[in-house]
Amino acid sequence: MAYAVYVFDAYGTLFDVHAAVRKHAEKLGPDAQRLSSIWREKQLEYSWVRALMGTYLDFWQLTQQGLDTAFALVPGADKSLRNDLLSAYWELDCYPEVPHVLTDLKAAGAKLAILSNGSQPMLDAAAKAAGLTELFDEIFSVDSLRTFKTNPQVYEMVTTHFRIYPEEISFQSSNRWDIAGATAFGCRTVWINRAGMPDEYTDLAPKAVLADLTGLPGLG
Structure with missing residues (x-):
């Protein structure tokens, strides 16, 4: 080699990384893609900020925080799907x-x-x-x-x-x-x-x- x-x-x-939202896109509605994009952006942003501050939270916690922020920024998406989306992220x-x-x-x-x-x-x-x-x-x-x-x-x-x-x-x-x-x-x-x-x-x-x-x- x-x-x-x-x-x-x-x-x-x-x-x-967008597979979790895609799995539930129909229920999430027309803003599903935007929700997924923001979720990923915030997940990464929080990792960089945490690294710079030296205040570590593991990536699963940041993934959850990123999704919560995405829901806040995309109010048309159905927040009742939060647990389904998080479960899908594990697979x-x-x-x-x-x-x-x-x-x-x-x-x-x-x-x-x-x-x-x-x-x-x-x-x-x-x-x-x-x-x-x-x-x-x-x-x-x-x-x-x-x-x-x-x-x-x-x-x-x-x-x-x-x-x-x-x-x-x-x-x-x-x-x-x-x-x-x-x-x-x-x-x-x-x-x-x-x-x-x-x-x-x-x-x-x-x-x-x-x-x-x-x-x-x-x-x-």
């Missing part, structure tokens, strides 16, 4: 190409890991629901550090665990800010730009940009 370890962000990279759909890409990498001899802001129970549940658990050598959560990406200590969990240098890691994320953090740490990075977004961190460029995980270097 070209790299010792292939590391994947979880939410937005392996798992579709998000993975993207269609994910199982075969991971299976092919594993078959080729790669070590695979998840590195995520998600809490350990969230990540374990998502991987199990998608049938991916056995493909990963390790699932890293920031819980043990009580901070969030892009703190360099988060990426250092991988190098410490596998006893490798950052440049031996291929790091994949759909979040451009996460790619910037991993690039600054020294990883070889692949931005999975599923939404076709413009580049925001041109001074911390990824080694490759892909529309999805298909075609990830090291396959075929």
Whole structure:
């Protein structure tokens, strides 16, 4: 393999963060997509603010807070669906190409890991629901550090665990800010730009940009 370890962000990279709202979109009404977008934005915003303040709450608590804020900003959405949406978040759909890409990498001899802001129970549940658990050598959560990406200590969990240098890691994320953090740490990075977004961190460029995980270097 070209790299010792292939590391994947979880939410937005392996798992579709909008799947929970999509499952209940009809009941939520015409503002469902807006609700989902705000939910994700606030979930991430709260992680960055908490990391800067040094007042940690785990990602599940931030996920709940983000949804509550989204409901407040989208008053037309049915708040009675709150518990249904939160339950669905524990079993998000993975993207269609994910199982075969991971299976092919594993078959080729790669070590695979998840590195995520998600809490350990969230990540374990998502991987199990998608049938991916056995493909990963390790699932890293920031819980043990009580901070969030892009703190360099988060990426250092991988190098410490596998006893490798950052440049031996291929790091994949759909979040451009996460790619910037991993690039600054020294990883070889692949931005999975599923939404076709413009580049925001041109001074911390990824080694490759892909529309999805298909075609990830090291396959075929």
